Amino acid sequence: MNAPVTVQTPIYLDYLSTTPVDPRVVEVMSACLSTEGVFGNPASRSHVFGWKAEEAVENARNQVAELINADPREIVWTSGATESDNLAIKGVAHFYHKKGKHIITSKIEHKAVLDTCRQLEREGYEVTYLDPDEQGLTTPDMVQAAIREDTILVSVMHANNEIGVVNDVAGIGEICRAAGVLLHVDAAQGAGKVRLDMETMKVDLLSMSAHKMYGPKGIGALYVRRKPRVRLEAQMHGGGHERGMRSGTLATHQLVGFGEAARIAREEMDSEAGRLSGLRQRFWDAISDIAEVHINGDRDQRLPGALNVSFAFVEGESLIMSLRDLAISSGSACTSASLEPSYVLRALGLNDEMAHSSLRFSFGRFTTEAEVDHAAQCVRHAVEKLRELSPLWDMYQDGVDLNTIEWAAH
Amino acid sequence: MAYSDKVIDHYENPRNVGKLDDADDNVGTGMVGAPACGDVMRLQIQVNDDGVIEDAKFKTYGCGSAIASSSLLTEWVKGKNLDEAAAIKNTEIAQELSLPPVKIHCSVLAEDAIKAAVQNYRDKQGS
Numbered sequence: 001m002n003a004p005v006t007v008q009t010p011i012y013l014d015y016l017s018t019t020p021v022d023p024r025v026v027e028v029m030s031a032c033l034s035t036e037g038v039f040g041n042p043a044s045r046s047h048v049f050g051w052k053a054e055e056a057v058e059n060a061r062n063q064v065a066e067l068i069n070a071d072p073r074e075i076v077w078t079s080g081a082t083e084s085d086n087l088a089i090k091g092v093a094h095f096y097h098k099k100g101k102h103i104i105t106s107k108i109e110h111k112a113v114l115d116t117c118r119q120l121e122r123e124g125y126e127v128t129y130l131d132p133d134e135q136g137l138t139t140p141d142m143v144q145a146a147i148r149e150d151t152i153l154v155s156v157m158h159a160n161n162e163i164g165v166v167n168d169v170a171g172i173g174e175i176c177r178a179a180g181v182l183l184h185v186d187a188a189q190g191a192g193k194v195r196l197d198m199e200t201m202k203v204d205l206l207s208m209s210a211h212k213m214y215g216p217k218g219i220g221a222l223y224v225r226r227k228p229r230v231r232l233e234a235q236m237h238g239g240g241h242e243r244g245m246r247s248g249t250l251a252t253h254q255l256v257g258f259g260e261a262a263r264i265a266r267e268e269m270d271s272e273a274g275r276l277s278g279l280r281q282r283f284w285d286a287i288s289d290i291a292e293v294h295i296n297g298d299r300d301q302r303l304p305g306a307l308n309v310s311f312a313f314v315e316g317e318s319l320i321m322s323l324r325d326l327a328i329s330s331g332s333a334c335t336s337a338s339l340e341p342s343y344v345l346r347a348l349g350l351n352d353e354m355a356h357s358s359l360r361f362s363f364g365r366f367t368t369e370a371e372v373d374h375a376a377q378c379v380r381h382a383v384e385k386l387r388e389l390s391p392l393w394d395m396y397q398d399g400v401d402l403n404t405i406e407w408a409a410h
Numbered sequence: 411m412a413y414s415d416k417v418i419d420h421y422e423n424p425r426n427v428g429k430l431d432d433a434d435d436n437v438g439t440g441m442v443g444a445p446a447c448g449d450v451m452r453l454q455i456q457v458n459d460d461g462v463i464e465d466a467k468f469k470t471y472g473c474g475s476a477i478a479s480s481s482l483l484t485e486w487v488k489g490k491n492l493d494e495a496a497a498i499k500n501t502e503i504a505q506e507l508s509l510p511p512v513k514i515h516c517s518v519l520a521e522d523a524i525k526a527a528v529q530n531y532r533d534k535q536g537s
Contacts, residue, residue, distance in 0.1 A: 315471055315472050315473060322421075351446065352447070352448075356445070356448040389427055389469055389470060389471075390469060391450055391451070391452035392445060392450060394429065394469060402445060407444030
């Protein structure tokens with residue numbers, strides 16, 4: 001027996017939904033709020049308060065650009081990845097509509113992409129929604145097969161927010177560039193965790209969010225390629241900030257926080273990825289011998305700290321209820337208010353039952369081994385308890401094939 | 411989502427979990443719901459010669475409210491005769507457990523389960 005390690009509960013294992021702000025980031029942000037700090041309006045050209053704020057914002061722009069190896073002039077500040085997705089997709093569609101009105105995306109994109117595409121459909125655009133493979137991946141071949149004469153944009157996510165799989169965006173970029181089609185990548189989950197390089201990857205637009213990488217909420221960026229130049233129709237009109245692409249006074253403290261978060265993510269990416277993969281493996285090793293547990297999504301091509309697991313014959317919501325010590329989700333935070341099974345897991349070909357029985361665990365910068373061990377123990381207990389209560393588990397143990405039963409759907 | 415204390419109590423200490431012998435003519439089984447919908451309830455009653463339910467067992471796959479609804483139901487039906495048990499309304503269960511609107515279907519399922527169990531028992535007796 002190991003000596004019991006006390007951990008503080010609840011344990012936060014929902015880093016894909018959001019992250020706490022790194023203390024180093026808090027520090028630089030606080031210096032941009034008060035009278036003594038850099039509180040000025042970065043657009044004020046007539047005094048030193050404005051100049052200092054502008055300098056701070058441009059420094060942050062450099063830091064974010066460096067994270068993805070881009071030119072700082074290619075970074076457009078937004079309020080977050082949702083706005084970045086909207087600006088990229090609607091901006092391209094509205095600017096290039098004379099060239100064509102066809103857009104390609106995948107069925108398991110974030111709602112910020114899917115809902116934006118739905119809106120464009122209402123405006124008369126045509127959207128192809130690709131089915132991912134069983135591992136949750138959207139491949140260059142799938143994109144190639146869907147490109148048409150009138151296709152103007154492909155929008156594919158870098159890393160999926162529910163299952164954590166990472167797409168080959170470099171490969172998709174090659175296909176798109178060769179076909180003369182723009183590529184937008186929603187990198188809200190992957191940026192800062194997996195290396196992205198705009199010099200080598202043929203990505204034209206890339207959405208990022210600060211709060212997924214230990215920065216503050218309410219701030220994000222859209223990378224907009226300069227060579228070859230990508231044009232956008234602005235969605236937010238006003239004072240012409242961000243070279244006319246996104247008006248609105250820049251939030252200095254938020255941007256400085258985003259910049260610092262990006263700097264830390266870039267410098268510590270390799271060591272952090274190694275540590276998180278280790279924690280993920282440690283967790284999986286501790287639960288993988290439970291009967292009928294399955295990892296959803298590709299095992300190798302995934303974010304270092306993310307794991308989505310189905311526990312057959314127990315229902316996800318009751319599982320979360322019995323895991324009160326753990327802060328986890330049964331999918332994305334954005335859709336967990338509904339009782340519908342995850343559209344992402346359904347698209348992977350999981351039946352409703354397995355989709356209902358899935359949990360997302362995401363480990364992060366402040367997760368410890370002791371927390372992972374405690375979490376695994378909690379999961380084992382909960383699954384055991386709920387299977388004791390489950391008529392489906394009974395039937396499975398009696399050798400009944402659940403697919404042969406005619407259920408009264410309600 | 412905040413659960414009521416009664417739901418949490420039934421969920422943490424479920425009453426009458428288990429299985430009765432389905433081959434016994436004095437046992438009625440009701441299984442309702444579907445895995446695809448996220449809820450399956452199996453409710454079993456054991457009826458004595460006077461037509462009174464003397465034991466009840468359940469197993470439920472579903473959310474905390476579904477588990478609590480079926481657990482509560484097993485407590486309620488014990489000692490009742492078949493007509494009384496079949497007359498239990500979902501609204502009574504929902505009220506007792508203070509179920510929020512999105513969880514009313516759990517109490518409906520419980521009502522369906524006891525009706526199905528009573529019907530199953532009567533079918534067995536009739537045959």
